[in-house]
Amino acid sequence: MPDRSHCPIVAGVHSELIEIRTGTQETVVDLTAAVEEFLDGLGGDGPAEGLLNVFVPHATAGVAVIETGAGSDTDLLAALRDLLPADDRWQHRHGSPGHGRDHVLPAVVPPSVSIPVIGGRPALGTWQSICLVDTNVDNPVRSVRLSLLADTV
Amino acid sequence: MPDRSHCPIVAGVHSELIEIRTGTQETVVDLTAAVEEFLDGLGGDGPAEGLLNVFVPHATAGVAVIETGAGSDTDLLAALRDLLPADDRWQHRHGSPGHGRDHVLPAVVPPSVSIPVIGGRPALGTWQSICLVDTNVDNPVRSVRLSLLADTV
Amino acid sequence: MPDRSHCPIVAGVHSELIEIRTGTQETVVDLTAAVEEFLDGLGGDGPAEGLLNVFVPHATAGVAVIETGAGSDTDLLAALRDLLPADDRWQHRHGSPGHGRDHVLPAVVPPSVSIPVIGGRPALGTWQSICLVDTNVDNPVRSVRLSLLADTV
Numbered sequence: 001m002p003d004r005s006h007c008p009i010v011a012g013v014h015s016e017l018i019e020i021r022t023g024t025q026e027t028v029v030d031l032t033a034a035v036e037e038f039l040d041g042l043g044g045d046g047p048a049e050g051l052l053n054v055f056v057p058h059a060t061a062g063v064a065v066i067e068t069g070a071g072s073d074t075d076l077l078a079a080l081r082d083l084l085p086a087d088d089r090w091q092h093r094h095g096s097p098g099h100g101r102d103h104v105l106p107a108v109v110p111p112s113v114s115i116p117v118i119g120g121r122p123a124l125g126t127w128q129s130i131c132l133v134d135t136n137v138d139n140p141v142r143s144v145r146l147s148l149l150a151d152t153v
Numbered sequence: 154m155p156d157r158s159h160c161p162i163v164a165g166v167h168s169e170l171i172e173i174r175t176g177t178q179e180t181v182v183d184l185t186a187a188v189e190e191f192l193d194g195l196g197g198d199g200p201a202e203g204l205l206n207v208f209v210p211h212a213t214a215g216v217a218v219i220e221t222g223a224g225s226d227t228d229l230l231a232a233l234r235d236l237l238p239a240d241d242r243w244q245h246r247h248g249s250p251g252h253g254r255d256h257v258l259p260a261v262v263p264p265s266v267s268i269p270v271i272g273g274r275p276a277l278g279t280w281q282s283i284c285l286v287d288t289n290v291d292n293p294v295r296s297v298r299l300s301l302l303a304d305t306v
Numbered sequence: 307m308p309d310r311s312h313c314p315i316v317a318g319v320h321s322e323l324i325e326i327r328t329g330t331q332e333t334v335v336d337l338t339a340a341v342e343e344f345l346d347g348l349g350g351d352g353p354a355e356g357l358l359n360v361f362v363p364h365a366t367a368g369v370a371v372i373e374t375g376a377g378s379d380t381d382l383l384a385a386l387r388d389l390l391p392a393d394d395r396w397q398h399r400h401g402s403p404g405h406g407r408d409h410v411l412p413a414v415v416p417p418s419v420s421i422p423v424i425g426g427r428p429a430l431g432t433w434q435s436i437c438l439v440d441t442n443v444d445n446p447v448r449s450v451r452l453s454l455l456a457d458t459v
Contacts, residue, residue: 071397091224244377
């Protein structure tokens with residue numbers, strides 16, 4: 001911990017926009033490595049302690065913290081097809097058939113998640129990954145904003 | 154960016170409670186203009202950099218970041234009627250028929266969202282709006298708490 | 307409020323991991339008292355103003371802010387059984403039957419929520435409680451990380 005005797009501080013806010021290729025099929029993309037790279041790149045005079053926010057500035061994508069690589073990412077996309085069917089029920093119509101569902105997705109899978117940062121690492125559980133959830137097949141490249149409110153940098 | 158050479162700081166926490174008229178029908182209310190007004194009103198010695206939290210202190214409403222004005226707000230309310238039907242399945246019974254669904258809503262559409270603030274503006278995507286989602290027809294007026302953890306104010 | 311005339315500050319980040327017994331049945335556990343105890347335990351030279359993050363470092367649980375003790379917690383578990391059925395549709399298979407649903411839960415009920423802290427207390431509405439939502443019957447004890455970015459401590 002830094003010496004806060006004179007002026008206890010939060011060393012500030014750091015924010016960066018990264019680009020993620022999501023391709024032309026609905027997908028779940030693991031952002032954990034990119035988040036760790038962002039934190040490692042901050043340098044500073046000690047490991048950061050604070051809160052990391054992962055925000056997707058798009059109206060047809062969300063962020064989920066789930067296990068990846070064991071079927072759950074596919075299970076999530078299947079569940080979303082069931083909960084928000086890609087049919088003609090939606091008033092919002094343009095792009096691919098059923099695209100209106102993509103615009104409801106962020107209400108159920110929000111585009112923002114905040115994660116504690118301890119010792120410069122996201123304080124995730126063993127099986128947790130930070131994931132971009134994108135059912136929109138019309139936008140192959142997405143932006144993701146990583147922001148840290150940190151105690152030491 | 155402020156000169157942090159002497160005392161790098163987060164200039165503090167700013168929180169304000171605003172009132173939103175939601176009326177007596179289920180509704181999605183766009184809060185984006187109110188959020189921008191809140192940020193503009195902070196003044197300070199430079200544009201704020203930080204994290205904005207939008208929190209609804211009610212047990213039957215949520216906050217969603219979606220596109221408005223193109224049908225998706227109506228689509229969201231329709232999807233919620235399908236996912237959380239206003240029928241007699243709910244153990245929590247009082248107020249309007251099916252009101253129990255309104256108390257499950259915040260588990261699916263959380264009452265809290267955090268959004269990065271860059272240069273004094275919420276770093277939203279082109280089609281994103283910050284929205285109050287209120288399916289509860291018995292509370293025509295709602296409170297919303299806007300809080301900013303900021304680097305410069 | 308602290309005197310910020312010389313060096314307006316956020317007094318720092320405070321994070322603590324607590325243990326919650328969830329037992330061997332799907333459950334909603336009210337964390338509000340534990341959160342208040344965490345805030346009370348911080349001491350400091352004034353009531354904290356800031357943002358509290360409640361984070362569950364597990365891949366099969368979430369955090370919801372709902373009313374408890376009036377049936378809505380049971381209603382939430384019933385709704386989740388309906389939205390994410392514990393059947394054999396899931397690709398992720400191990401543990402109890404239908405366990406794959408538990409791994410999709412955090413995408414719908416996120417493992418992270420941030421709540422404003424005003425005067426040292428979480429700024430919850432009258433009927434809001436901060437709840438751990440755990441449908442996983444195979445993990446009777448869970449960790450929850452409480453983190454505060456505060457203005458005065």
